[in-house]
Amino acid sequence: MDGCCLADQTIQIRGWVYRKREGKELIFLVLRDSTGVIQCTVKKNSSAWSDAQKVTIESSLTLEGVAHEDKRAPGGYEVSTESINITGLAETFPIGKDKSEEFIRDMRHLWLRSRKMNLVMKVRNQVFESAREYFNSQKYTEVSPPMFISAAVEGGSTLFGLKYFDQQLYLTQSSQLYLEILMFSLEKVFCIAPSFRAEKSRTIRHLTEYWHMEGEWPFADMNDLMAFEEGLMTHICQSVSEKCEKEFAELGADINKLKAVKAPFPKITYKEAIERLKPKNPALDWGADLGYEDEKVLAEEFGQPFFVYDYPTEIKAFYCKTYQDHPEIAMSVDMMVPRIGEISTGGAREDNKEILIERMKAQGLNPQDYEWYLDLRRYGTVPHAGFGMGVERLIVWMLDLDNIIDAIPFPRTTRRFYP
RNA sequence: GCCGCUGUUGCAUAGCUCGGUAGUGCGACUGACUGUUAAUCAGUAGGUCAAAGGUUCGAGUCCUUUCAGCGGCGCCA
Secondary structure (H helix, E strand, O other), X not given: OOOHHHOOOEEEEEEEEEEEEEOOOEEEXXXXXXXXXXXXXXXXXXXXXXXXXXXXXXXXXXXXXXXXXXXXXXXXXXXXXXXXXXXXXXXOOOOOOOOOHHHHHHOHHHHOOOHHHHHHHHHHHHHHHHHHHHXXXXXXXXXXXXXXXXXXXXXXXXXXXXXXXXXXXXXXXXXXXXXXXXXXXXXOEEEEEEEEOOOOOOOOOOOOEEEEEEEEEEOOOHHHHHHHHHHHHXXXXXXXXXXXXXXXXXXXXXXXXXXXXXXXXXXXXXXXXXXXXXXXXXXOOOOOOOOHXXXXXXXXXXXXXXXEEEEEHHHOOOOEOEEOOEEEEEEEEEEEEOOOEEEEEEEEEXXXXXXXXXXXXXOOOOHHHHHHHHHHHHOOOOOEEEEEEEHHHHHHHHHOOOOHHHHOOOOXXXXXXXX
16 A cells, blocks of 8 residues: 555555545545555545545545555555445545544444554454464464463453353463463473453453463473573564554654563562562562552562563462572562563462462362362472463553553453454 | 543534623535635534433532543553
8 A cells, every 4th residue: 555666567455444535526535555645636526426425434445546656645655546436335434634532432243343443453463373383483382271260360350251051161361371281292282262351450450351461381490480481571562663663653662662671670679579579669578569559669670671580489379489598588589670560470480389389278279179189280290480460451562652552452451342 | 449520513622710592613514716735715414512300580610429531640662
C-alpha cells in the first residue's frame, strides 16, 4: 500500500474503504488492507464514478488504476482509479471520529480493523516470533501443556473452576509444573500458552486470560536463570526494534527504548531493594512483599528492565528452592520494567522431596494432592530453574500502551469478555 | 476485597454547583462547493437524560437504592 515500488504501473487493490471524501468532479477513496492505506482518486468521467459514489466506509472492493507519485496525497503516492468492483457494500459504520474508550471496547470486533490495533497486532506477532527464535537458538523444545487442570499450582483462591462432566476442574494459572514433567524427558523446554487468573484486579496491567511465556531447564541455578532471561529479553527487544520500525513510528512509540536494552541488566537483592526504599517508605520492613508503588520507585530509578532476587521464603510459593544455610531466603527472581512493574517471575525449584513436603505442609497444602509432582523428585531428581513472563505486559511496556487490553486482540477482564 | 469516578439521540458532549418545557458538534438524510487530508457551507430528521423509588407546584439537576462501565490500592505476570 505504499505504492512506491509499483509507481506508474496499473495495479489492482483488494481492500476496504478507510476514508471517503466526495466532491462534484472528484472522489477521494482511501483504501486499507493488511499492509496499510493509500489514497485513490476517481474522476467524474471515469466508469468507476457511480460505484465510487455508492461506496461507504468499510465497504470491501477491488479497485484497478495507475499508481503514481503525488505530493498532495497522504503518504506521497496515490492511485488514479479506472474501475471499481464492490464486493460487500457496508452499512453505516458505527465507529466514527468521536469515540470513547467504553464505546470502542464494546465495538472491539470492528475496532480491531483500526490502524492502531493493526499495528499493535503486528508487533505482538513479532514478539512471539522473536521469542521462539531465541528459545530455538538455545536448543529449547516447545511443548504443549494442558489448560484443564485438576489441582492448583499455588493457592486455590485465584483459580477459575469449571464443571468437567461430573467433576470439578480448573483452568491453568501457569504451565510450570507441566514443564517440570516434560523437562525430565526433553531437558530444556518452553511454552507460550494462556494462563487464567480469577483475580478481581482493577488495573491497567491485569487480564484474567493472558499469554504466558514459560521456560524450564535442568542443572540451572539463579545465575543461569537471570542470564537466560536477560538474553531472551535483549533478543526480543533488539529484533522487534529492527523489524517493527514502521509500526513503532506510526504508533508514536519510542523505539530507542528497545534498542537500549542490552544484557546484563541491573540486579539487586530483595534486601538491597528494602534498604533503597526505606527512606521513602519507612513502613517497609524485611519480610513484607514489595508493593506496586515500591516497584515503581525502583523502576523509575533504573529506567530499564532489571532484576530483584532472593526474596523471603515466607512470601514465595512452596516449590521455591531455599538456600541451605539461609532457609528464610528463597531463590526467586522478578524482572521489572518501568510503569508496569513485574513482567516475569522465576526461580530455582526445590528438588529435594523431603524439603518439598515440609514446604507444602508449612503452607497448609496437602502433599497427597501433589503426588505426581513429588514423583518427579523420587525418580532422578535434578536441580532446575524456570520462569514465566507475561507477554501482554511485555508488549504494554514496549509500546507504552495506555492499557494492557490493547496488547491482546480479545481481552478478558473481570468485566469484559465480549466478543 | 477496599476506595474513588462516570452514565444525556447512532457517536462525542453542554446543562447538574444554585430545580422552571434538553443545546451543540460528528454521523445519517437533502442540497451547494471543493486536490481533498476523518474537508467546508446551508437545511432536515433524531432524546421516556441508565433503572426504580423519594422530596417538590415542578427533577437531567436534590436524596435513596439498584444496574452498567472506568480507574487507584491489594493480589499478581
